Amino acid sequence: MNQRETFAMAELPKGIQKITTLPNKGLADLWDSIIIEKEMKQGLLSQALLSLTLRSRVPRSVIPLHGIVLLTGLPGTGKTSLARGLAHRLSQALEGANLRLLEIEPHSLASAAHGKTQQAVTDLFRQTISEAASSGPVIVLLDEVETLAADRAKMSLEANPVDVHRATDAVLVQLDLLAEQHPNLLFVATSNFPQAVDEAFLSRCDMVLEVPLPDRDACRLILLDCIRGLARVFPAIGRLEQARGMHECAAACVGLDGRAIRKMVANALALTPETALNPEGLTMTALLTAAKAAHTSRVKGSRG
Known part of the structure; x- marks a missing residue:
């Protein structure tokens, strides 16, 4: 672990679980360990590369890329490992880009206090992630995205705290702002339950890839x-x-x-x-x- 990474981990902001400087040999091993069709891995890598190279050159009014990839599939199929390995592969393909991987801990943002969850989500995206992207290209791993972008159409205000709705609203607003401001930012989200993810979030995904059970x-x-x-x-x-x-x-x-x-x-x-x-x-x-x-x-x- 280098000095930069040690310093980053010592002062992790709320909601950030880990920061990794890329390339990283351990993440390369993760990429290789996930056995899926070669074309599937190539398609995932190509989509991520396109997002990080095209968005800074072509207006979103022409190609409305948000810089979001969603990996779905049953637990244990390797979605998180694939996402981490993808970050390494991107750093290899974009040699000299000085990429970093930020891993989000969504459960740390939840709060029983009124309005606190929405504020924590807003601070994470608007301040922490935005500031990181201002200093260079960043891959953000958002595991269990349904935690922060729950399907509002399937919830009732009687059964669910209003903060759950507002947190989803905050995520969507911040994703739109970040897409406009930081073309060097890529979110890789995962979900075991894509049916629980808000439709508005799904519509913002540039690619939704289901990681299958192995044949x-x-x-x-x-x-x-x-x-x-x-x-x-x-x-x-x-x-x-x-x-x-x-x-x-x-x-x-x-x-x-x-x-x-x-x-x-x-x-x-x-x-x-x-x-x-x-x-x-x-x-x-x-x-x-x-x-x-x-x-x-x-x-x-x-x-x-």
């Missing part, structure tokens, strides 16, 4: 990535790359998200005390057993 081929690639990663520490595990049963194991993982598949590999190591103490004893049979168990558990959980 069988993607499940196989995730499994191979886990095996190769483990083999760097426990070399004997590398033999499983060519082991029979890999396709069957991948098929058993269909329906799981990427995070669950990687946890399943850990569960396979924990099936016996022997492999827990010596992971090099991992077998394809253990992986298949754990995959089936994880799949069955996920199905039961969804019914519960």
Whole structure:
């Protein structure tokens, strides 16, 4: 961590969880770890690059870009990791741009006091984010965007505090102002529940990308990535790359998200005390057993 990043983290404003100077090797690993179609990643990167390069040259009256990308999908599909990795990839593509990644903690802005949530949101966008963008290009990660941009059409003032409505109003107003003032600013938002996001926010998104559950081929690639990663520490595990049963194991993982598949590999190591103490004893049979168990558990959980 460099001096600039340490100083930034020591004085984080309210609503900012983390500030990262780019490029960042750890974020590069995150980008590579999310196994989705190559065209999907390329489309996401291209849209983000377009936003950061076109908006400063073409009036919004011609191309009304807001500089907002929304990633949706089930929990565990890698939306947040993909967003963080995207920030790194942008810094590589825009070499010398001195990009920074600001990660927002939306829950820290909520308040039971009347008017406080709206004011906190306004201060975050109008002051903190605007000031950051004034000193160079910034990527803002807004996780769980439905927390700050809840669908007002599905709420009633009787059941929901008026501040929830006003916070959404404040977000929309500030996004419009920031889009006008800072073409070097890109928001990457995520949501597990896009149906809970306000329609006006969705209309401002330049791209909405659903990150899918992995298909069988993607499940196989995730499994191979886990095996190769483990083999760097426990070399004997590398033999499983060519082991029979890999396709069957991948098929058993269909329906799981990427995070669950990687946890399943850990569960396979924990099936016996022997492999827990010596992971090099991992077998394809253990992986298949754990995959089936994880799949069955996920199905039961969804019914519960």
